[in-house]
Amino acid sequence: MGRVGRVGLVGRVGLVGRVSGRVSGAEWHPPWLIKEVNVPLNHHSLIAWQRADDLFIKLHQLSLKAFPAHEQFELGTQLRRSAYSVAANIVEGFARRHGRDRLHFLNIAESSLAEVGYCIHVALRLGYITDVVAKDLEREVRTVGGPLVGLIRSTRAAVVPPT
Numbered sequence: 377m378g379r380v381g382r383v384g385l386v387g388r389v390g391l392v393g394r395v396s397g398r399v400s401g402a403e404w405h406p407p408w409l410i411k412e413v414n415v416p417l418n419h420h421s422l423i424a425w426q427r428a429d430d431l432f433i434k435l436h437q438l439s440l441k442a443f444p445a446h447e448q449f450e451l452g453t454q455l456r457r458s459a460y461s462v463a464a465n466i467v468e469g470f471a472r473r474h475g476r477d478r479l480h481f482l483n484i485a486e487s488s489l490a491e492v493g494y495c496i497h498v499a500l501r502l503g504y505i506t507d508v509v510a511k512d513l514e515r516e517v518r519t520v521g522g523p524l525v526g527l528i529r530s531t532r533a534a535v536v537p538p539t
Contacts, residue, residue: 418470418471419466419467419470419471422466422470422523422527423523424466424485424520424523424524424526424527425463425466425467425470427516427519427520427523428459428462428463428466428485428489428520428524429463430516431459431462431463431492431516431517431520432456432459432460432462432463434513434516435455435456435459435492435513436456436459436460438505438509438513439451439452439455439456440452442499442504442505442509443499443504444504447502447504451495451498451499451502451504454491454495455492455495455496455499458488458489458491458492458495459488459492461484461485461488461491462485462488462489462492462520462524463485465481465482465484465485465488466481466482466485466524466527468481469481469482469485475531475534475535476535478531478535479528479531479532479535482524482527482528482531483528485524486521486524486525486528489517489520489521489524492517493514493517496510496513496514496517497510
């Protein structure tokens with residue numbers, strides 16, 4: 377059948393039993409009778425993730441509209457991939473249980489954000505975006521970077537003891 381752990385069911389859907397130990401004599405309930413627990417994901421409340429997510433959507437749309445067709449598969453792809461990587465690595469970091477793992481993915485997110493900044497610089501130099509658009513995007517990159525650096529610092533302080 378399955379085991380019931382401290383946090384709920386493990387095994388077959390619809391099995392309700394004791395809080396610990398083997399499920400013996402547990403009642404079976406149809407899945408439609410059991411309410412789903414809707415637990416929000418940890419990263420949804422993070423300002424850094426929210427801003428990185430917004431930046432990715434903006435850059436994705438911009439690269440498809442403003443870049444020439446041949447650049448949509450070169451610089452445009454790299455811009456989209458690096459912007460996606462910022463938000464995705466924050467998510468993956470917050471899915472990790474250990475602080476050092478979390479810190480590793482947050483550092484990758486910070487590096488990807490630097491790459492986004494460089495892609496914006498290149499797009500400006502190649503004339504794909506205007507100076508006004510570039511300055512706006514650079515400001516948005518900084519609004520992601522501030523909270524992200526704060527997360528890195530607080531995670532590092534919790535993981536690495538001061539010397």
